[in-house]
Amino acid sequence: MRNTLGVVILLTLILPWKLSDSVTYKLTNFRCQSYENSFVTINQCRLKAISRNKTILNFNASLANPANSIFLEYQMLKRANGYKPWLFNVKVDGCRFLRKPYDPITVLIYNVYRRFSNVNHTCPFTGDILVLGMYLTTQIKTIPYPTGDYMLSMNWIFNHKPQFITNVSFQFVEDL
Incomplete structure (x- = not known):
């Protein structure tokens, strides 16, 4: 029993390190649409290719x-003959989450863009919301999922009215 526990701990530490060399993430598309330009104006919404395997989001x-x-x-x-719902569909109170993170999937998503963004305080939000130079790295693979094309569709609701939607598409490839 003790050896089994040791092997499990050893594999838990070594396997993610070895798999990180064979995992590739690439941003493929980024779409933004404002429902009401009088409340939210989207100034920039684009991807920029830095190299063959690295694309940044602004x-x-x-x-x-x-x-x-x-x-x-x-x-x-x-993506499977068009984009189909997969894995999760979540609604989160953003003000409460920024005070004290409570949803584990949202914590994973927030940790991806936190260091590239100025979204680091609680409500109220005023002025500009920025995410500059964001890219995906192999450190974000914490949920096991198969190779394929994925899209994270986010509907932003401010003051109880849908204001804008962002769709981030990415490709995940795992070569074992």
Whole structure:
């Protein structure tokens, strides 16, 4: 029993390190659409290719009014004859989450873009929302999923009204 536990711990430490060389993430598409330009104006929404395997995401939106209540509805979609719902569909209170993170999947997503963004305080939000130079690395593989094309669709709700939607498509390839 003791040897089995030791082997499991050893494999837990070594396998992610070895698999990180064979895992590739690449941003493939980024779409943004504002429902109401009088509240949110999207100034920049684009991907920029840096190299063959590295693409960065830039997003800049301006809020005309303070947002005191922010909700985020997001879902993961997998491409198979069009994008189909896959794995999760979540609604999160953004103000509560930024005070004290409570949803594990949202924590994973937030950790991906946190260091590239100015979204680091609680409500109310005013001015510009920026995500500059964001790219995907192999350190984000914490949920096991198969090779394929995926899209994270996020519907942003400010002050109880849908304001804009962002769709981030990426490719995940695992060569074993």
